[in-house]
Amino acid sequence: MKNPIIYDETKKFVAKGYGASGNLIGGKTLHPVEVERFQPKADEVLIEIMYCGVCHSDLHQVNNDWKNTIYSCVPGHEIIGKVIEIGMEVSAFYLDDIVGVGCMVDSCQNCRSCMNGEEQYCLGPVAQTMTYNGYFKPDGSNYNTFGGFSTHIVVKDSFVLRIPKTLKYSNAAPILCAGVTTYSPLKHWGIKEGDSVGIIGIGGLGHMSVMIAKAMGAKVTAITTKEEKRQAAHELGADFILISEDEEAMKASETTFDFLLCTIPYSFDIAPYVDLLAPRGRTIVTVGLLGPYKSATNNMEVAKYGRSIAGSIIGGIAETQEVLDFCAEHNILPHVEIIDIKDINRAFEKLKDEEVRFRYVVDMNSLK
Amino acid sequence: MKNPIIYDETKKFVAKGYGASGNLIGGKTLHPVEVERFQPKADEVLIEIMYCGVCHSDLHQVNNDWKNTIYSCVPGHEIIGKVIEIGMEVSAFYLDDIVGVGCMVDSCQNCRSCMNGEEQYCLGPVAQTMTYNGYFKPDGSNYNTFGGFSTHIVVKDSFVLRIPKTLKYSNAAPILCAGVTTYSPLKHWGIKEGDSVGIIGIGGLGHMSVMIAKAMGAKVTAITTKEEKRQAAHELGADFILISEDEEAMKASETTFDFLLCTIPYSFDIAPYVDLLAPRGRTIVTVGLLGPYKSATNNMEVAKYGRSIAGSIIGGIAETQEVLDFCAEHNILPHVEIIDIKDINRAFEKLKDEEVRFRYVVDMNSLK
Incomplete structure (x- = not known):
């Protein structure tokens, strides 16, 4: 001592x-x-x-x-x-x-x-x-x-x-x-073997999410603005990489995800990511931003596929x-x-x- | 014929x-x-x-x-x-x-x-x-x-x-x-005996919601801007009435609802209603508005109690x-x-x- x-x-x-x-x-x-x-x-x-x-x-x-x-x-x-x-x-x-x-x-x-x-x-x-x-x-x-x-x-x-x-x-x-903040929503929304999960933002929170979601058995797509994170995301175990500035790739990925976890820590427009969520997808949950989004949500984009936009902070002690x-x-x-x-x-x-x-x-x- | x-x-x-x-x-x-x-x-x-x-x-x-x-x-x-x-x-x-x-x-x-x-x-x-x-x-x-x-x-x-x-x-x-639009989310989010359910907007959709949620066994609060709808809401079976312009009553109702169904058919600010949802409340779902909300959501208010904001349209044929x-x-x-x-x-x-x-x-x- x-x-x-x-x-x-x-x-x-x-x-x-x-x-x-x-x-x-x-x-x-x-x-x-x-x-x-x-x-x-x-x-x-x-x-x-x-x-x-x-x-x-x-x-x-x-x-x-x-x-x-x-x-x-x-x-x-x-x-x-x-x-x-x-x-x-x-x-x-x-x-x-x-x-x-x-x-x-x-x-x-x-x-x-x-x-x-x-x-x-x-x-x-x-x-x-x-x-x-x-x-x-x-x-x-x-x-x-x-x-x-x-x-x-x-x-x-x-x-x-x-x-x-x-x-x-x-x-x-x-x-x-970073660990519990991303583990908690992945667990709460029941991520399991074979689920198609998108992790938005590959920083401190995002890199933990990729590894945890993979360990839960999900097919994980790392979604990042930065082409230079491609290699690192693969090394973390991501199955796919989606560059969010690639409009064509984003379009092709619409309605394909069961669950999206958004770790961007500053004000941003969530609309392009909402479009990625499948009909009745579990949710898109924001854990990085603790302030206002950049623009008002259009409920048409949410409602037309029975979607939801959630928020979550850290996790309990247990x-x-x-x-x-x-x-x-x-x-x-x-x-x-x-x-x-x-x-x-x-x-x-x-x-x-x-x-x-x-x-x-x-x-x-x-x-x- | x-x-x-x-x-x-x-x-x-x-x-x-x-x-x-x-x-x-x-x-x-x-x-x-x-x-x-x-x-x-x-x-x-x-x-x-x-x-x-x-x-x-x-x-x-x-x-x-x-x-x-x-x-x-x-x-x-x-x-x-x-x-x-x-x-x-x-x-x-x-x-x-x-x-x-x-x-x-x-x-x-x-x-x-x-x-x-x-x-x-x-x-x-x-x-x-x-x-x-x-x-x-x-x-x-x-x-x-x-x-x-x-x-x-x-x-x-x-x-x-x-x-x-x-x-x-x-x-x-x-x-x-109006019936299926409100029945579908009430059913999807598993409304049952004893749940505290708020119905926001008591018009065509809202009046159906009150009756259906009551029949599912929920404790139903009709939430309306209009004092003159109080009597009608009671007659529909609402257990409680909350006048949304009564700031004190709204404050007292924060974090108390298991589920909120929002039927307002024009652009509005959802923030005061989000505050009504209990920690880990099932969701607040908007079925009336098929366009943008009036202002950008502050994810702090959503995340701090693990909430979500959903959208839903009509229901399936069955x-x-x-x-x-x-x-x-x-x-x-x-x-x-x-x-x-x-x-x-x-x-x-x-x-x-x-x-x-x-x-x-x-x-x-x-x-x-």
């Missing part, structure tokens, strides 16, 4: 972190910050963070794209770390266990969604507690949580995941967000454990580029330009 | 009709027209039309709102009539049978949709043949079908419905479009028979106002102003 922090049960402690401050307007960049953490309570564990993935949501949150950012903002919700302290009542984890924390660290545990194991749709008074930026719906109490770009984090045991030993720890982090185990079982490992924390701002730039293949993961040892 | 038309097997004949001509630009009105019909082929029946319902689609088509109207346009696709001639191979119908014709008169019978009994989503080369205005996707052959505002129609036997004897014929017509039988079994009868054909233009005006309670039906005897 390695624990560089001196604390007692009644006190807070300060961890190192990387965050954006409120006073940096426009082109916000991350810089070293001090992160106040609380002692682990009886049902909590203290985790020394080893790796943390870099998600598009980190960028959105830092830039206040959702108009709900509380500064200082310390992002990071694909956390792999080691348990270095456990509360009195924790029985599921031991010291030195390698564990994960995803996008949520708490929820009401009492509503219809939580009872169904879908804490991500919590109906409690302040909804689920996100790993960073406090409550998704701030309740005015100025509560703010701090994410994984930090040396340590303290999390309730029921929101801590077990990382299977056969997963390479440095690569496993993205499963905690489901997050499920996708970790699923990836271990099927030898699915995110493709990552390991970076130091000092390179995080450059990584955000490259993320915007879609240059990463396919996910940055910060080696948090670089913060010490 | 009453057959006022002299014809032989090789000839066309002329029926009386009411239609819009191509040369009436702006504020198109219906007027008497001659309708060329073909002799019934071996698998067809000749029907003398008794009643025909007036649907919003008739108005849209006459006004070329969908940019695909071929003039002359003779609308009407809620047809009740009597069989007065049958082709050599027709065995399902007899002379004097009271039958119905809905929105379709043919389809490819060969595609995935048709094989599934969902002819309304036909993938054949020219899709399903609509009862009027020829092919939904004109193939350039200038083919044009003429609907039920006519004394007679000739239809392939497999697209002819049996009208249960216990249904009052004058009132049954709207089941053929399903149309099913809803006719369902209505007979559950004593569901559309509320109609019977009019003469000469009053059709005034009826269109009132339809626009939402003044009808709840469907006009033309007594086609008035055309003779």
Whole structure:
């Protein structure tokens, strides 16, 4: 057990972190910050963070794209770390266990969604507690949580995941967000052997979707604007590649997909992708965009084949454990580029330009 | 058998009709027209039309709102009539049978949709043949079908419905479009005892939805902008009324519905209704609008509770028979106002102003 922090049960402690401050307007960049953490309570564990993935949501949150950012903002919700302290009542984890924390660290545990194991749709008074930026719906109490770009984090045991030993720890982090975000809708809409599945956008989320849908037995088409992703998509296991700017190929693919998963993380026009869905196709679900589409949907295009357009965010805690185990079982490992924390701002730039293949993961040892 | 038309097997004949001509630009009105019909082929029946319902689609088509109207346009696709001639191979119908014709008169019978009994989503080369205005996707052959505002129609036997004897014929017509359009999604999304169902828009489609969803055992909320529809909605069997302009009531109803069926027939903003859907609620399905919504959907509002927005049109032929039988079994009868054909233009005006309670039906005897 390695624990560089001196604390007692009644006190807070300060961890190192990387965050954006409120006073940096426009082109916000991350810089070293001090992160106040609380002692682990009886049902909590203290985790020394080893790796943390870099998600598009980190960028959105830092830039206040959702108009709900509380500064200082310390992002990071694909956390792999080691348990270095456990509360009195924790029985599921031991010291030195390698564990994960995803996008949520708490929820009401009492509503219809939580009872169904879908804490991500919590109906409690302040909804689920996100790993960073406090409550998704701030309740005015100025509560703010701090994410994984930090040396340590303290999390309730029921929101801590077990990382299977056969997963390479440095690569496993993205499963905690990108993995479950794509696994959850693939599972919810019952993807199975032989289904024709289209994955739109081949980035951090998309590359996980291709591998997971293939492992579920689907015939997978990677749909991308970028011709240069063709080879990479094949290597991920995609059966077919569809270049969305090729109008003829798009036309020929209309009404052929049983299910489409859309991972594009910025505002876009969904209409050309809706046309790809077969009559009574299960759905086209958007998991990347958390804002308005570029244009109003024409219900004629939806209704004329009994289609639907869905949205989905992450997945429940049990489901997050499920996708970790699923990836271990099927030898699915995110493709990552390991970076130091000092390179995080450059990584955000490259993320915007879609240059990463396919996910940055910060080696948090670089913060010490 | 009453057959006022002299014809032989090789000839066309002329029926009386009411239609819009191509040369009436702006504020198109219906007027008497001659309708060329073909002799019934071996698998067809000749029907003398008794009643025909007036649907919003008739108005849209006459006004070329969908940019695909071929003039002359003779609308009407809620047809009740009597069989007065049958082709050599027709065995399902007899002379004097009271039958119905809905929105379709043919389809490819060969595609995935048709094989599934969902002819309304036909993938054949020219899709399903609509009862009027020829092919939904004109193939350039200038083919044009003429609907039920006519004394007679000739239809392939497999697209002819049996009208249960216990249904009052004058009132049954709207089941053929308004009925099946709302029954199909209620059935597809598995509405059952105890489900919380919201019906948005209490007009021709909405009033059928309330009665059908109630008969399926749902707790039904009628959602309308109009306070003056409160009493009528209760009389239709609605358990609750929600006035959509009452912001407080709308707020209190957020995330409470298992399913929402939206019958608003013009462009509108769906966002306030999406908010009513429970986490993982089955869907909100739009059946009234066949055009663009008023504004772009914010996927944040859809994704944050795992929701979806669907579209649906009419239903298959077997399903149309099913809803006719369902209505007979559950004593569901559309509320109609019977009019003469000469009053059709005034009826269109009132339809626009939402003044009808709840469907006009033309007594086609008035055309003779």
